[in-house]
Amino acid sequence: MSKKKEGPHVESRMVVASRDKTIGLVVRYTIIGLALIFALFPVLFIFSSAFNPTGQLSTQSLIPRGVDSVDKLFTNFRALMVDDLAVYPFWNWIGNSFFVATISTTLTVLITALSAYSFSRFRFWGRRSMLLGILLIQVFPNILALVSLFLILQDIGRLADAIPQAIPALSFINWHWLDRFSLDSLGGVILLYMAGAMGINTWLMKGFFDTIPREIDESATVDGATHWQTFWMLIFPLVRPILAVVGILAFVGTFNEFILARTILRDKNNWTLMVGLFNFINSDFNRDWGKFAAGALISGTPVVILYLLLQDQIVGGLTSGAVKG
Amino acid sequence: MMSTATSAAPPKRTPSGLSVNPIWAFLTYAGLALFDALGIVFIIGFFTDDNLAMAAVFTIIVIGVNIITFIPSLYPLRWMVPGLGLVTLLVIYPILYTLTTSLTNYSDGHLLTKQQAVILLRKQKYIPPDAANYKWDAYQLESGTDYALWLSRDVNGTAEVEFAPQGQPITKVDNPPTDAPASYNGYRKLESKERAKLLTTNPIFGVGDDTAQISSRSNAARPLSPRFNYDAATDILTNAETGDLYRADDKQGAFVNAKTNEVLAPGYRVVIGLGNFSRLINDPGLRGPLIEIFTWTVTFALFSVFTTFSLGLFMAMVLNDPGIVGRKIIRSLLIIPYAIPGVIGIMVWRGMLNQNLGIITNTIANSFGVRIPWFTDATWAKVAILLVNLWLGYPYMMLICSGALQAIPADVYEAAAVDGANPRQRFWQITLPLLLVTMGPLLIASFVFNFNNYLIIELLNSGNPPMPNTPTPAGYTDILISYTYRLAFGSNRGADYGYASAITIIIFLIVAAVTMFQYRLTRRWEEVGENV
Numbered sequence: 001m002s003k004k005k006e007g008p009h010v011e012s013r014m015v016v017a018s019r020d021k022t023i024g025l026v027v028r029y030t031i032i033g034l035a036l037i038f039a040l041f042p043v044l045f046i047f048s049s050a051f052n053p054t055g056q057l058s059t060q061s062l063i064p065r066g067v068d069s070v071d072k073l074f075t076n077f078r079a080l081m082v083d084d085l086a087v088y089p090f091w092n093w094i095g096n097s098f099f100v101a102t103i104s105t106t107l108t109v110l111i112t113a114l115s116a117y118s119f120s121r122f123r124f125w126g127r128r129s130m131l132l133g134i135l136l137i138q139v140f141p142n143i144l145a146l147v148s149l150f151l152i153l154q155d156i157g158r159l160a161d162a163i164p165q166a167i168p169a170l171s172f173i174n175w176h177w178l179d180r181f182s183l184d185s186l187g188g189v190i191l192l193y194m195a196g197a198m199g200i201n202t203w204l205m206k207g208f209f210d211t212i213p214r215e216i217d218e219s220a221t222v223d224g225a226t227h228w229q230t231f232w233m234l235i236f237p238l239v240r241p242i243l244a245v246v247g248i249l250a251f252v253g254t255f256n257e258f259i260l261a262r263t264i265l266r267d268k269n270n271w272t273l274m275v276g277l278f279n280f281i282n283s284d285f286n287r288d289w290g291k292f293a294a295g296a297l298i299s300g301t302p303v304v305i306l307y308l309l310l311q312d313q314i315v316g317g318l319t320s321g322a323v324k325g
Numbered sequence: 326m327m328s329t330a331t332s333a334a335p336p337k338r339t340p341s342g343l344s345v346n347p348i349w350a351f352l353t354y355a356g357l358a359l360f361d362a363l364g365i366v367f368i369i370g371f372f373t374d375d376n377l378a379m380a381a382v383f384t385i386i387v388i389g390v391n392i393i394t395f396i397p398s399l400y401p402l403r404w405m406v407p408g409l410g411l412v413t414l415l416v417i418y419p420i421l422y423t424l425t426t427s428l429t430n431y432s433d434g435h436l437l438t439k440q441q442a443v444i445l446l447r448k449q450k451y452i453p454p455d456a457a458n459y460k461w462d463a464y465q466l467e468s469g470t471d472y473a474l475w476l477s478r479d480v481n482g483t484a485e486v487e488f489a490p491q492g493q494p495i496t497k498v499d500n501p502p503t504d505a506p507a508s509y510n511g512y513r514k515l516e517s518k519e520r521a522k523l524l525t526t527n528p529i530f531g532v533g534d535d536t537a538q539i540s541s542r543s544n545a546a547r548p549l550s551p552r553f554n555y556d557a558a559t560d561i562l563t564n565a566e567t568g569d570l571y572r573a574d575d576k577q578g579a580f581v582n583a584k585t586n587e588v589l590a591p592g593y594r595v596v597i598g599l600g601n602f603s604r605l606i607n608d609p610g611l612r613g614p615l616i617e618i619f620t621w622t623v624t625f626a627l628f629s630v631f632t633t634f635s636l637g638l639f640m641a642m643v644l645n646d647p648g649i650v651g652r653k654i655i656r657s658l659l660i661i662p663y664a665i666p667g668v669i670g671i672m673v674w675r676g677m678l679n680q681n682l683g684i685i686t687n688t689i690a691n692s693f694g695v696r697i698p699w700f701t702d703a704t705w706a707k708v709a710i711l712l713v714n715l716w717l718g719y720p721y722m723m724l725i726c727s728g729a730l731q732a733i734p735a736d737v738y739e740a741a742a743v744d745g746a747n748p749r750q751r752f753w754q755i756t757l758p759l760l761l762v763t764m765g766p767l768l769i770a771s772f773v774f775n776f777n778n779y780l781i782i783e784l785l786n787s788g789n790p791p792m793p794n795t796p797t798p799a800g801y802t803d804i805l806i807s808y809t810y811r812l813a814f815g816s817n818r819g820a821d822y823g824y825a826s827a828i829t830i831i832i833f834l835i836v837a838a839v840t841m842f843q844y845r846l847t848r849r850w851e852e853v854g855e856n857v
Contacts, residue, residue, distance in 0.1 A: 028643055028649065029649075032643060035636075035640055035659060039661060040658060040661065041677075042670065042677065042716070043665070045673060045684060046669075056682075057676050057682045057683070111407045111411070114407070114408070115405040115408040115409075118401045118403075122400070122401035132844065135840060135844060136837050136840060137412070137420065139773055139836045139837060140833050140837075141777050141829050141832050141833060142419070143777070143809065144809060144810075144813060144825060144826060144829040145419035145420065145423060147426075147813060148418070148423065149419055152379070152415065152419070155371070158376075159374070162371070162373045162374040163370040166373035167369060167370075170366065191415060192415060195411040198408050198411060198416070202408070226346075228349075256667060256668065258667070258668045258784075259780065274666060274668045277668065278668055281672055281676075289676060292672070293673075296673065299666065299669070300664075300665050300666055300669055303664055304661055306664075307664035308660070308661075308664065311656075311660060
């Protein structure tokens with residue numbers, strides 16, 4: 001990097017500079033190449049494993065071997081999506097994941113938008129403490145809270161028997177609808193996801209609401225609009241693009257969540273995609289590798305495409321304080 | 326949390342009451358009535374189920390929602406009602422639960438309340454020496470496997486007969502036949518040769534305090550008595566057979582023999598105050614692994630932030646040069662690891678690093694003749710975790726750094742160039758300090774996230790390789806949170822929720838302190854005091 005010598009000959013300086021520039025470019029592209037190998041090697045490995053008909057971890061190589069027909073290329077996919085459905089209800093897992101992520105994201109966005117609007121627009125006693133409280137609650141290590149979350153869902157399930165026993169007059173209602181929010185239920189998982197995501201999303205959205213000038217609200221109020229009308233007809237349409245980003249982040253976060261889902265969901269028909277794929281591979285790492293890779297490819301691709309298309313907006317959302325969870 | 330509102334806003338935005346629109350008002354109150362009704366039903370249900378904690382939580386939620394609805398000055402909180410309800414039940418209550426658990430000895434062997442423990446201990450039976458002897462005949466359910474006994478004895482010349490099925494009350498047989506009948510109440514009499522199985526299992530007949538068992542010594546059936554008698558006034562269990570006294574020790578949460586110090590199992594749950602906290606400071610067996618785990622947790626979190634930030638910043642700077650062809654595509658390819666679901670990414674790495682079958686391990690072994698023990702050697706296991714975490718985390722840093730780099734005004738660099746600063750000086754004295762200002766809070770958030778990054782530790786290697794000779798299971802790559810998880814849910818050496826909760830509280834204090842610091846930092850730097 002020592003191009004310090006300020007010679008009088010402009011020409012030779014230019015030669016040196018252009019040689020330095022070439023070296024610089026070569027170095028840069030080498031670095032980029034190495035980084036790409038590091039980043040993409042595992043991705044290539046998923047691809048090749050997914051299409052490798054032998055299906056075992058021990059027989060993997062980057063270029064699939066033993067592919068003598070197009071049919072063989074899809075051995076793992078066929079096993080996963082057609083042949084082994086009795087053992088691994090793969091389509092159920094996909095359905096469950098989409099169901100859980102869609103419902104919890106929609107409700108989270110709506111509920112947190114309301115809270116965030118209030119934090120952004122009203123000044124009330126205890127507001128700052130509440131905001132700080134939300135932030136602190138968010139960092140509580142919720143792994144241990146798993147015990148109590150597990151018990152809470154179990155307790156809700158027990159109500160199905162306890163209520164008709166306590167109030168016989170109400171036994172005409174089938175209280176077993178509560179089972180849909182108990183252990184081993186998607187409803188229970190949705191409740192936990194909504195509560196867990198509340199804090200960080202409230203902060204995120206409050207930040208966005210703060211950027212919308214309050215004059216808009218004030219002029220609406222002067223015109224006789226209630227707060228609700230202001231929120232629903234003026235502010236909400238304005239923040240809709242941002243709500244979409246928050247929604248996508250929340251959707252991907254819930255879609256990829258693993259620990260809570262594994263604790264709550266027991267029956268393999270109720271598993272989400274991540275729990276299913278994990279259990280799949282965890283029982284016998286070698287044997288089911290190919291099918292795992294095929295499943296990973298199917299479940300990872302939509303998310304990756306979503307990220308790549310929306311990377312700029314997502315970065316905007318992330319820098320507002322969220323860390324990948 | 327709930328508070329009276331003082332409106333600092335102009336008078337125009339005083340809370341607009343529900344009376345403005347009668348339809349709205351009706352919908353609100355109808356909804357509230359429905360919510361209250363359901364809430365009260367739930368509370369009654371929880372009471373019936375003896376679940377006072379959940380009853381209390383729901384009571385607080387129902388009362389809170391009503392207060393917020395009916396007091397006009399709490400109008401801002403009305404917007405938060407659904408969120409507050411969810412957070413109270415599923416975030417705050419679990420935190421309080423953990424906090425209270427950390428003050429108890431809740432663990433395997435201490436899962437029950439004292440009352441439940443006494444009931445369970447009273448179920449232990451023995452045959453008192455003065456028990457009567459009965460002659461017996463064996464029966465078995467015609468449709469089932471349960472046995473029953475036909476018990477007979479002679480009381481002052483008259484035969485007294487009772488029928489004792491397994492798990493059901495013993496009944497007296499009025500006007501009994503001289504010999505046991507071939508069938509009785511759906512039970513059929515067993516032949517002598519069929520009794521062998523019954524004798525080997527030797528079950529207890531009857532239920533509650535009225536039970537009997539076949540005495541193996543005398544081959545007669547004899548009534549059983551509870552082994553322990555509980556005296557609530559003195560809080561002492563007496564062993565009826567030996568006469569030993571077991572005094573309730575509410576510090577330890579168990580009944581203890583005053584003479585021999587023998588402890589009866591099961592014990593029960595008691596509040597032991599800060600006992601769990603002092604245990605982790607004073608017990609050398611626990612302290613040893615804990616210090617090691619704590620050191621690794623901090624190292625892991627710091628290193629993860631440092632490596633991901635360094636690589637992310639480096640790549641962002643490389644790609645910041647407009648001369649690079651295909652910048653956008655390269656950037657997109659480089660963030661793919663971030664977009665891949667974490668579970669999948671970690672499991673793929675676990676497969677690639679597999680000791681015997683992994684493609685990376687095999688390639689290195691074939692090229693250099695060294696088979697790296699990625700999962701079984703403490704140091705290599707740590708390297709593997711940091712490597713995988715770097716892969717997972719650097720794209721995030723790269724994305725944010727490139728945003729921050731572009732936000733640095735060009736004239737700063739021009740001024741530096743005029744002053745004759747070389748590239749290195751420009752980096753250390755302009756780029757990095759300015760970046761750290763914007764990135765500081767995010768780096769701290771990343772530290773906090775990694776401090777509790779249970780997923781990568783658990784999925785990649787489950788904290789292995791294990792540390793030898795620790796009183797509770799611990800591994801060399803365990804961080805505090807995974808160690809705690811093992812303490813609470815680890816089945817092989819007994820779950821200890823109390824101790825695990827105590828560590829959780831400590832983790833929380835550390836992380837909360839760091840977060841508070843970050844919060845103050847953000848506020849000072851961004852001067853958002855007006856809005857926050």
